[in-house]
Amino acid sequence: MLELAILGLLKEQPLHGYELRKRLRDYLGLFASVSFGSLYPALARLEASGAVSAVEIQRSTAGFPMTGSLSGERTAFRRSRADVNRRSRSRRVYSITDEGQRLFDDLLSSGTESCDDERSFALRWTFARHLRPQARIGLLERRRAQLLQHLAHVCSAASSNESLDSYSRSLMERATESTKQDISWLDRMIRAERTASSGGASCD
Amino acid sequence: MLELAILGLLKEQPLHGYELRKRLRDYLGLFASVSFGSLYPALARLEASGAVSAVEIQRSTAGFPMTGSLSGERTAFRRSRADVNRRSRSRRVYSITDEGQRLFDDLLSSGTESCDDERSFALRWTFARHLRPQARIGLLERRRAQLLQHLAHVCSAASSNESLDSYSRSLMERATESTKQDISWLDRMIRAERTASSGGASCD
DNA sequence: CGTTCGATATATCGGCTCGATATAGTCTGG
């Protein structure tokens, strides 16, 4: 799943590891902060599989480093942001490749079988703009079915045993309420997607 | 954290791995199902550290197996439940030791520094009856402070950058709403705990 | 002027968890 998040951020612009982590924490950081012990191995895997390419940027006080290696990718490396000009030390700037674009599409739409937990869904929904309208609705409906199933399971477990104390019960009630509201949210999203796709252009 | 859940269930009665997993899924299963690849190593760790003791129950069609080893613990092993008499194959029944009781108390109250994520809090709250009233309130307030901090962080990240598309924004709004409701729930719980502890014995 | 501190930046290690898989006994039903 981390690969999907990395590729999604690199689709917008090339980034180095440290900045990538900050964006994972801030933009997609609704759920958790990613540690370096996950990030750098994931980047190494992606590089080994050819999904991303890395350019080593040597530290240099001049405006354009260009110490000379791999001329193609760093055209997109523009120091438009304020934190880029305060570069320090050598950095490895990663860019997504064509193969990485394909991998991103695969990972994003592969939730057909097991878009299991909440974080996985949240991550996919963050990149929902890269999905076809039909796939967006499918993602929402799969998530909805999972929450309904989860709700039924919790209710059956709660009714089969009344030995829960007040602490467990209050926790369970809060969780159930939150899940129901998630389902309502999904319903609203599904309705909005349906009207948008019917009102807009025919499916693609 | 898995150790804490195991010890909490074994505090009530001795259990073998398979049944333990079912209860982790049903009773504490509000969040996730625990895999055997986590459970059995965790049991082995607990046994190696002396927090639990295991009794090998050989399969036998008689009512009482009692194949003879460690006479003390299995007094609590009563086949009062329907699924116990349909025992099959040899099982390793785990019981909590005195050292395990101490470890449970340590783990349960060690959230002073880092009761980080939601699942950790939910697990501790499930066993809140084993905490002193003061410690219960502390747990709730730590969780509340974390959620407030999380909320502030998300809001600042959202305001600093407006480039989020409608999908990310709707997701973030739902997450924010849910977090606010969690905080309200915590406030209710804190109020209830305060009245309960003030109505009961004077604080100390 | 040095030096200490915090931010930037990459990398690795051990330990824990998961999903998949292997093994094997028991019970039920066709």
Added chain:
DNA sequence: CCAGACTATATCGAGCCGATATATCGAACG
């Protein structure tokens, strides 16, 4: 009598996390 489902324990690889190590830079401080 055998197929399939359930019970039960165990292991493996891979991924993720927290902690830690290393190194450079700018700012703060005396």
